[in-house]
Amino acid sequence: MEVLKIATAGSVDDGKSTLIGRLLYDTKSLTSDKLEAIERSSKQKGYDYLDFSLATDGLVAEREQGITIDVAHIYFSTATKSYIIADTPGHVEYTRNMVTGASTSQVAIILIDARHGVIEQTYRHFFINNLLRIKDVIVAVNKMDLVDFSEERYNEIKADFQKVVEKSDYEDQQITFIPVSALKGDNVVEGSTSMNWYDGETLLQHLEKIDTKDVYNSGRTRFPVQYVIRPKTEEYHDYRGYAGKVYGGDISVGDEIVVLPSETKSKVKEIYFYDKKYETAARRSSITLTLENDVNVSRGDMIVKANELPKVDKKFTATISWMDGKQLEAGSKYILQHGVNKVLTKVSAIHNKIHPDYSGIEEGVSSLQMNDIASVSFQLNKPIFFDSFKEHRTNGAFILIDPQSNNTVGVGFID
Template sequence: MTDLLRLATAGSVDDGKSTLVGRLLYDTKSVLADQMEAVERATQGGGDPDLSLLVDGLRSEREQGITIDVAYRYFATPNRSFVLADTPGHVQYTRNTVTGASTAALAVLLVDARAGIVEQTRRHVAVMGLLRVPRLVLAVNKMDLVDHDENTYWRIAKEFFGLTEALGYADEDVVAIPLSAKKGDNVVLPSENTPWYEGPTLLEHLESVPVAGADHSAPLRFPVQYVVRPRTESHPDYRGYAGLIAAGTVRAGDEVTVLPDGQRTRVEGIDTFDGELDAAHDGQSVVLRLADDLGIARGAVIAAPGAPEPVTEFDATLAWLHEKPLKPGARLLLKHGTRTVQAIVGAVTHRLDTETLTLDEDPGELAINDMGQVSLTVSEPLPLDDYDVVAATGSFLLVDPQAGDTLGAGLVGRPLVTRPLDLPETDDQ
């Protein structure tokens, strides 16, 4: 069985992202014959098929030049299977990039070789760094429109490497590939037009990049979704706690702490629809039976001993996703795991300048697509972890209490930048 790579794409409008994804689907033979026939019919002026139509889906949104949702594409080669989160390019939909990148093990960021690194590129890199997407690929697209100029490629690549270094990426986790999605150069097959490039094609890199195996070593975090009390004749005293294991491994007999109250108990059994288990790990939905009859309700977290003390005041890094700015004093709802509490924004302490990757102090507010650092006070104690330790309990959403819209995505203990931006010289290689 081949392994699976989850990846996301991001880029500005007209960088050729839809064409690149279409090229990958077409060249890996992941397109049905009737889909290809529809693309050939819709291609204006005849000639080579417009592969971007495979992604845009022949929808009316294409007329606006933007795609307005996160579309998931599935394709496979003999070596690996792929799930690709195809996110919109328009600046208005940066929030969709956050969604697409949240589960990705690799991100492909496109730039137009004629335009180079632009503000939206910087914003996308910052999102990927903030969400700890492990690996990045810079796809310098439309190289055919700059005569496959090597100096143009290196100038863009070196600026990109400066951005990723400032965000804490190691050299081996970032690659740059010169390509032409429209012509197929260095997408699946090596191009004769870039003899100066000796690296892999995009597909070769996607097939060979290491995919981390399941890591169940994190401390147990089990947000309780539902209390199970069937009250049947065969199980008159049954009480279990259902949910999805967010992190770690749980075994029958383990000592656990129930948060936020801090009660200690032991796991008596692990039940599933298919029967009882000796152990279960993150990603599995189970019912835990505990040795003691405790007052546990939805929203509690069953955790390994040693979990951080629940808090009502904390600082966090926030990606603001709504048109209405976030200002101090805002009263919102905060969703953490299976629990929702009231929250007040105490201060907006910093905002990320995406041009320089420096922090503006005391900006006063966060506008749509801004990333910044805020202080929050919540109505009930929350069992928060640092995002780098346990992502599931180190992240949260801010929600509009009236409309129910998601307003922002927050991370605990995750710095926006690791050092000031120091772009390299670009007048030589």
């Protein structure tokens, strides 16, 4: 069954948790005890409707304040797909939570309150989705019931959001607009009888139509080696296989390859998936390769096609999302984890802080606070093999680890 990972983003009171709750309710994905709890809590609060936000807001503080603070992962299925929704907070204080939740997602849903339209937070949500190169973005114009299901208001918001899209440098991004009322259920799972002027798909219909093979950005083939398989049995006495996941593009038997960092050359001899052999492995496939030559390959090495070499360097500049209470300063030292490789690194320069509302940059910055996004240069103690994040979402990303606390303190996207 295909699995589609979705990140949601919306400002406080845009109805994001209600939208997810409505999705769960209308697809009959809520358990009976959860549904009873929602009904009981809604009655206690004096509501004449079911408060679906209770289906996702798990923290006591979230339920009390009616806001999303932490990232919650919600699972549901239809007959054709399984879905994982990362319900991420949209407030500026929780930028790091939103980056974390969206980092593994393939589709984003940005909610806009039909009463308020495009606001500063909307710019921030779209910026982070662009930063993470999320290809499919659904703009759900929510609370249409509070603006009398006005087509004119919907078109105004659509036009305003297009101005935000014009600031994007991501040409392959797909933007889809859907007018919804999460509370009433209009255009979430079922079509709306109150918006006859809208002839597009409902939210679920659009999600069902998305091909999970197309949501990942294609690029050059990268095969980071996770594990070296040496059975050393009588049957497989000389077998040496390299297990991992193919990213970016496909790889085939007979392809000329280079092993990094040794730069040893060879050819792909066999491709296995468990006990089956294949001529070609598509991107996102978890496979085992064997090579024609008996070369030295270890965990952390990378196999690439001979004509698709990445950059190999001990320094680079990246866009950083800082996630720790302790400031990042020039000269600070961290462990940089790129794929399965860990190297020591030093912050050589902080160039500028980037305002995620598209209002520009701030120069002359000496340190970064939690939730700041900035352009930063690094000096590594040994080379890594990387691509720019815009060209390769997997091979262009890394995390920073504090060597003292062992906490993940930042995430980076190589320029």
